[in-house]
Amino acid sequence: MILDIHGDIWTDVTVKSLQGKRDIIREYHLERFKKGGMAGGIFVVWADPPHDQRPKERLAESIRAISKELFDSRDIVRLMLNSSDFYKAMDEKKLAVMMGLEGLSSLGEDIDELYTLYQFGFRHASLTWNEQNDLATGVKGDPERGLTEKGKQAVKLINDLGMLLDLSHANDKTFWDIVDITDKPVIATHSNSRKLCNVPRNLTDEQIKKIGEMNGLIGINAYNEFIDLVPEKRTADNLINHLENIAGLIGIDKVALGFDFFEYLSGDTTDSFTSDTYAGTIGLEDISKGNSFIEKLKNRGFKDEDIEKITFKNFLNLMDCVMK
Secondary structure (H helix, E strand, O other): OOOEEEHHHHHHHHHHHOOOOHHHHHHHHHHHHHHHHHHEEEEOOOOOOOOOHHHHHHHHHHHHHHHHHHHHHHOOOOEEEOOOHHHHHHOOOOOOOOOOOOOOOHHHHOOHHHHHHHHOOEEEEEEOOOOOOEEEEOOOOOOOOOOOHHHHHHHHHHHOOOOOEEEEOHHHHHHHHHHHHOOOEEOOOOEEHHHHHHHHEEHHHHHHHHHOOOOOOEEEOOOHHOOOOHHOEEEEHHHHHHHHHHHHHHHHEEEEEEEOOOOOOOOOHHHOOOOOOOOOEEEEOOHHHHHHHHHHHHOOOHHHHHHHHHHHHHHHHHHHHHHO
């Protein structure tokens, strides 16, 4: 079974809810999850373009949509607030879903809103998506700009609340600013090795080692443009090369799966960050191919106990370390 620690399902829920649709996970996603062996993961809220120009309003729309969806899907979804909730969800044959925040542009400088979001059930946050905001700087922002003073306060509050602090999408300066002040292990939920694919969204060996030193976790990303610069080499097998490289630097106990599938999102959103029409990674086009990816890991020589670590146990261990 697979915990996919980065997915945009709440974005699809928001879009379809605003179209008047209900019970969206069951109707549009559940069959694919089951086919791929997905047990749950982190479903994130983000200001999906073009709504990145109105992030506060988009967050409110998303929370309303999620609230309806959690009611409709209460027989198939359990919110995951700690590791024990994962095992309860498995016993109940439900999806174990953690609420995540991919970027905090919607807060402006009002970081006290994190208390409200925590009470709603969010247990994961990154300070930025690709943008430069009042707290931090994403990969498309000023490379000389990192955390702001309010961003430093947000890091402390996220630590105090016991939320997972995500470094994916942070630019290099923000990355190093965060790791210099955080007092908890960090996570990069959906990032690969920059050594193998030299794009800003991937991590340098030095960044990977730093996350390992902090007893953090890195989820490998199945987005094709982060696997290889050559389109023909954007394959599931080459994604495993990223996993092996990261594990070779920091150990098998500090890697996970953050697939970042988004084949269900519209072009209005995806055209803002993809260079070509999105076709997916060859052999891992969506989560329905999850079990075949596990078979590829076995064929590559990964032991069953290591696969269990990668697919869910490492993430649960991080939860136990960070969360209250």
